[in-house]
Amino acid sequence: xxxxxxxxxxxxxxxxxxxxxxxxxxxxxxxxxxxxxxxxxxxxxxxxxxxxxxxxxxxxxxxxxxxxxxxxxxxxxxxxxxxxxxxxxxxxxxxxxxxxxxxxxxxxxxxxxxxxxxxxxxxxxxxxxxxxxxxxxxxxxxxxxxxxxxxxxxxxxxxxxxx
Amino acid sequence: xxxxxxxxxxxxxxxxxxxxxxxxxxxxxxxxxxxxxxxxxxxxxxxxxxxxxxxxxxxxxxxxxxxxxxxxxxxxxxxxxxxxxxxxxxxxxxxxxxxxxxxxxxxxxxxxxxxxxxxxxxxxxxxxxxxxxxxxxxxxxxxxxxxxxxxxxxxxxxxxxxxxxxxxxxxxxxxxxxxxxxxxxxxxxxxxxxxxxxxxxxxxxxxxxxxxxxxxxxxxxxxxxxxxxxxxxxxxxxxxxxxxxxxxxxxxxxxxxxxxxxxxxxxxxxxxxxxxxxxxxxxxxxxxxxxxxxxxxxxxxxxxxxxxxxxxxxxxxxxxxxxxxxxxxxxxxxxxxxxxxxxxxxxxxxxxxxxxxxxxxxxxxxxxxxxxxxxxxxxxxxxxxxxxxxxxxxxxxxxxxxxxxxxxxxxxxxxxxxxxxxxxxxxxxxxxxxxxxxxxxxxxxxxxxxxxxxxxxxxxxxxxxxxxxxxxxxxxxxxxxxxxxxxxxxxxxxxxxxxxxxxxxxxxxxxxxxxxxxxxxxxxxxxxxxxxxx
Numbered sequence: 001x002x003x004x005x006x007x008x009x010x011x012x013x014x015x016x017x018x019x020x021x022x023x024x025x026x027x028x029x030x031x032x033x034x035x036x037x038x039x040x041x042x043x044x045x046x047x048x049x050x051x052x053x054x055x056x057x058x059x060x061x062x063x064x065x066x067x068x069x070x071x072x073x074x075x076x077x078x079x080x081x082x083x084x085x086x087x088x089x090x091x092x093x094x095x096x097x098x099x100x101x102x103x104x105x106x107x108x109x110x111x112x113x114x115x116x117x118x119x120x121x122x123x124x125x126x127x128x129x130x131x132x133x134x135x136x137x138x139x140x141x142x143x144x145x146x147x148x149x150x151x152x153x154x155x156x157x158x159x160x161x162x163x
Numbered sequence: 164x165x166x167x168x169x170x171x172x173x174x175x176x177x178x179x180x181x182x183x184x185x186x187x188x189x190x191x192x193x194x195x196x197x198x199x200x201x202x203x204x205x206x207x208x209x210x211x212x213x214x215x216x217x218x219x220x221x222x223x224x225x226x227x228x229x230x231x232x233x234x235x236x237x238x239x240x241x242x243x244x245x246x247x248x249x250x251x252x253x254x255x256x257x258x259x260x261x262x263x264x265x266x267x268x269x270x271x272x273x274x275x276x277x278x279x280x281x282x283x284x285x286x287x288x289x290x291x292x293x294x295x296x297x298x299x300x301x302x303x304x305x306x307x308x309x310x311x312x313x314x315x316x317x318x319x320x321x322x323x324x325x326x327x328x329x330x331x332x333x334x335x336x337x338x339x340x341x342x343x344x345x346x347x348x349x350x351x352x353x354x355x356x357x358x359x360x361x362x363x364x365x366x367x368x369x370x371x372x373x374x375x376x377x378x379x380x381x382x383x384x385x386x387x388x389x390x391x392x393x394x395x396x397x398x399x400x401x402x403x404x405x406x407x408x409x410x411x412x413x414x415x416x417x418x419x420x421x422x423x424x425x426x427x428x429x430x431x432x433x434x435x436x437x438x439x440x441x442x443x444x445x446x447x448x449x450x451x452x453x454x455x456x457x458x459x460x461x462x463x464x465x466x467x468x469x470x471x472x473x474x475x476x477x478x479x480x481x482x483x484x485x486x487x488x489x490x491x492x493x494x495x496x497x498x499x500x501x502x503x504x505x506x507x508x509x510x511x512x513x514x515x516x517x518x519x520x521x522x523x524x525x526x527x528x529x530x531x532x533x534x535x536x537x538x539x540x541x542x543x544x545x546x547x548x549x550x551x552x553x554x555x556x557x558x559x560x561x562x563x564x565x566x567x568x569x570x571x572x573x574x575x576x577x578x579x580x581x582x583x584x585x586x587x588x589x590x591x592x593x594x595x596x597x598x599x600x601x602x603x604x605x606x607x608x609x610x611x612x613x614x615x616x617x618x619x620x621x622x623x624x625x626x627x628x629x630x631x632x633x634x635x636x637x638x639x640x641x642x643x644x645x646x647x648x649x650x651x652x653x654x655x656x657x658x659x660x661x662x663x664x665x666x667x668x669x670x671x672x673x674x675x676x677x678x679x680x681x682x683x684x685x686x687x688x689x690x691x692x693x694x695x696x697x
Contacts, residue, residue, distance in 0.1 A: 044257035044273050046346025049386050049473070052586055052697050053593045067697055070346055071261075073269065095257055096513065096622065100272025126512050126619055144477045144510050145606040147597045 035063045035159060036086040040077045041070035042105050045095035050122055050144075054090060057148030063155070074101060078108035081117055088155055091138075093123040103136035110137070118158055122146070177551070179390040179434050180558050188546035197553050199444065203539040207447035209440050209552070211498045212463040216539030217530075222494075223501035224526045225302060225467065229254030229279035230513050231626045232633075233289040236279040240294060242516065246523055250332075250501060252302040253290075254278035255312070260347040262308050262681025265630040274627035277513070282634050283676045287315040288322060297325035301332035302377070302467065302501075307349040309336040310358050311680050314667040333374035333423055333467070336362050339400040340379050342576050342693065344386035344585065349681060352573055354688035358663060360407050365664040367418040374423040376404060377467065383581075384427035385473050387589020390438045391555055393427065395562030396572070396581050398445055402563070403572040405454055415454045419461035423500075427471045430486050432493035436542060437551035439497030442466075445556055467501040468494035475510040479605035480617060483507035488525050495535045496542055502526055512619040579694065586697055634676070641674040649673050650683045657687040 039055040041048060048070050055067040066084050068077065081089050089109060091102055098121065106119045121133065122142040130141050140154050175184040185192065201207060204214030213219060226248050229236050240251055256278040258270035264282050265274045274280050281287055296319065305312045313334050317327045338355040341348040348355065359376065366375035380388075380397035388396065401422070408418050426442070428435045446464040450456040470490035475483045484507045491504050504522040506514030514522070530536050542548045562584075566575045575581050595601035602608045649670040656666045670680055 044261050044263075044269060044347075045277075046257075046341075046344075047385075048346065049589055053387075053590055055697055056586075056590050057593065057597075069693060094277075095273055096276035097272035104272075124510065124512065144475075145603070147607070148593065149597065 035088065035155060036066070036084065037063050037088040037090060037155070038066045038068060038077070038081050038084055038086045039090045039092070040068035040072055040080070041092050042072055042074050042077055042101040043093055043095060043097045044071060045093055045097070045123075046070060047094040047123075048092075050094075051090070051092040054092075054122070054148060054151060058090075058152055058155070061148070061152035063152070074105035074108050077105050078112045081109050082112040082114075085115070086117060087115075087159060088118045088120065090151075091119065091121040093121070093125075096124065098123060098125055099129055099132060102133055102138050106137045118155070120151070120154070177434060177554075178429075178431055179438070179551070179555055182554065188550055190546060192546055192550045194550075194553050197556075206451070206459065206462060207444040208463055209444040210540035210543050212443065212465060212500075214539070216498065217495075217536035218539070221530050221536060222499050222526075223250040223300065224248055224523060224530075225250035225252045225300075225501045225503055226519060226523055227252040227254050227302075227304065227469065227503045228514075228519070229256070230277070230620070231275040231622050232280055232630055233286050233292075235275075237290055237292055237294070239516075239519075240290075243519070243523070244294070246520060247527060248523060250300040250302065251294075252503060253304065255303070255305055256280045257347070259312070259677050260305060260308060262311075262349045262677060262685070264676050264678030265627065265634055267678055271627075274630050275622050280626070280630045281312070281315070281677065282630070283637055283674050284315050284318050284671045285633075285637055285674060287312075287319040291319055291323070295325070296320040296323050297329055299331070301330075302335075303332070304335050306335050306338050306341050306345070307347055307355070308677055308681060309334050310362055310663055310667050311671065311677055313362060314664060314671045317668055318672050327370050327373075329372065330370055331372045333377050334362065334366075335379065335425070336376045337379045337400065337404075337425075339403060339572055339576060340382055340397075342691075343383055343396065343581050345379075345382040346693070348691050348693075350684065350688040351691040352577070354657075354684075355691075356407055356573070357660070359404065360411050361663045363404070363408055363418050363421075364411065364413065365662055366421060367413070371421075373421065374465075375418065375421050377423045377425045378404065379425040381425050381427045381469055381471075383585055384429070384471060386585050387473075387592060388585040389588050390429070390434055391558035392562065392584055392588060394438055394442050394445070394555060395559035395566075396585075397424065397426070398442070398449065398559065399563050399566045399572040399575070399581075401446065402449060402453070405450075406571070409454070415450070415456050416458040416461050419450060419454075419456055420458060420463075422461075424464055424466035426466055426468055426499075428468050428490040428494040428497075429471050430474055430489050432489050432496065433542075433548065434551060434555075435490070435493035436497035437548050438555050439466075439468075439494070439499065440540070440543070440548070440552045441555040441559065443498070444552070445559060465500045467503070468497075468499040469503040470494070470505045472505055472509060475505060475507070476603060476606050477510040478613060479611060480507050480511060482605050483510070484521060484525070487522060488529070491525055491529055492533070492535060495529050495533075496540075498540060508617055508619060511617060513622065515618055515620045517618070637674060638676075645673045646670070646675045646679070649675055650679055653680060653683040654687055657684055 059065045120140040203211035259281045363375040378401045380393040384393040443464045447462040450462040470487045506518035506522045508518040569575045
């Protein structure tokens with residue numbers, strides 16, 4: 001599988017996972033304090049505008065972002081989250097399958113990762129579904145029209161609170 | 164003379180390409196080398212493809228719908244029909260679009276969610292229960308599995324006693340834009356292009372009133388492209404399809420009259436209607452000059468428009484009715500052949516019946532009350548509109564030239580060029596919104612406390628169980644030996660360059676499912692995995 005990794009001085013283009021790991025090695029000292037975020041789309045939904053914009057926006061906000069892509073299974077996302085040792089996983093779904101896919105992915109991430117990973121989500125998500133998603137361990141839900149800075153601030157504040 | 168207020172901004176810019184908008188336009192702003200005095204119905208059809216525009220036939224009011232199982236969707240279609248909807252448009256759930264049956268593990272949570280669940284011909288037959296396929300016109304948004312679904316539609320019509328030769332409608336069948344934006348591909352580009360051209364050939368030979376492809380800019384616009392990029396990339400894909408058919412040995416005027424298009428309409432109605440005028444002129448010239456088409460019908464850009472989903476806001480959702488009105492007006496003033504208006508609650512959930520009714524009424528008010536349909540191309544001759552039309556044409560032709568130099572649309576997609584261009588535009592737009600440079604009423608300006616009492620449509624989990632139960636029963640009751648034999652025949656035909664359609668019609672008639680047939684094709688063609696391009 002291909003993934004793309006970004007730091008603030010990388011051009012927007014895709015790297016294979018091998019490239020990602022190589023780059024990581026060479027940058028380990030300068031980037032070790034950066035928040036690492038995995039952005040992915042579980043399920044069959046193809047609407048990736050929001051996920052891509054957020055991946056770029058969080059990168060521009062100084063985070064290291066791995067954009068895993070779309071049409072992924074919860075297993076694939078959980079596996080990548082563990083391997084990439086991320087602090088945050090951002091899930092996006094616009095196909096109305098969020099009540100099934102978000103909790104399932106969150107559950108698998110928790111099973112596979114040794115560290116505590118914060119999971120957030122976005123898409124076309126009716127307000128009344130939010131309590132169930134929070135219950136399932138999705139820390140924040142960001143609907144259409146959310147400014148990127150609101151999401152990056154949420155991530156930074158939440159992670160600060162943990163330490 | 165009264166003292167004028169200073170201008171609100173230092174510069175006013177178009178959203179099509181960011182160029183500066185003058186305070187006022189005059190005859191001096193019209194490029195004399197581009198003088199286009201053609202009338203509606205005359206090459207290059209800038210003003211309209213028909214000489215009498217909507218004074219003859221109004222555009223088709225075609226609301227896209229589909230959710231849960233065939234029963235619920237059939238009911239929604241009948242409701243829309245009673246409300247004055249003049250054409251059907253099927254939304255399939257994602258498993259059908261991506262070649263999985265409802266009981267596949269990857270379909271979990273997706274069954275009936277953003278479209279209707281169709282697993283087999285049995286579902287297709289029930290979808291159209293009580294709706295005479297001989298009389299209606301149907302558009303189907305289906306791409307990777309288009310040959311299977313078209314085969315099911317043909318078989319369902321036959322069961323109603325309607326021969327395929329009289330069927331009217333459209334199959335989207337535009338795989339190239341799936342790799343760019345919509346992402347419901349299954350196979351790689353080469354076998355996919357073969358399936359696209361199989362459908363186009365089959366329709367040219369057997370279904371004279373069926374649009375064999377709907378070359379779509381809508382999804383690229385949704386993904387964040389500008390209007391110029393939408394125009395350019397769609398026509399570049401169109402060029403690739405025409406060339407692929409010619410490479411198959413087909414005569415251009417044999418198939419091109421049944422090529423159709425699909426575009427978005429944003430809220431900036433002046434830019435949007437100019438875009439449609441520019442598109443008609445460009446396609447006519449491409450078909451005549453590049454492909455030597457002789458039949459005027461091959462040169463006519465016929466297209467469906469959908470108001471743009473991305474522009475709908477979750478905040479203050481009733482404001483979306485106004486946005487949709489402006490978008491639909493742009494589509495009508497631009498001369499579309501068919502139109503879908505979005506429902507105001509679509510940034511919140513699937514559309515409710517009430518919201519769908521308002522959306523349809525919006526079209527009817529434009530058609531019957533606004534006067535926009537009473538004369539052809541009413542804004543033709545406006546200095547600004549003519550200037551914008553030229554500007555959009557120039558910008559799009561520049562992109563098409565770049566793509567030609569890369570070796571065509573397929574190569575440009577392989578290199579990620581089109582995807583990156585769209586991604587850049589999309590991110591720039593978001594930055595403009597986040598900085599407040601681009602105002603979105605109710606989102607970054609004029610915000611208000613939100614009230615979430617809007618009644619929304621829900622598709623509950625029983626739908627998935629019901630659909631899986633139906634599928635299990637079908638698989639038990641049909642002649643499985645016959646199905647397996649036909650699936651093997653599908654594999655055999657897929658390995659040759661014989662047209663895939665006849666064997667698919669045979670297979671669906673034996674109730675082979677979407678997932679089974681897709682798997683047979685996967686065995687031969689393999690699967691595509693996209694490189695993640697930001």
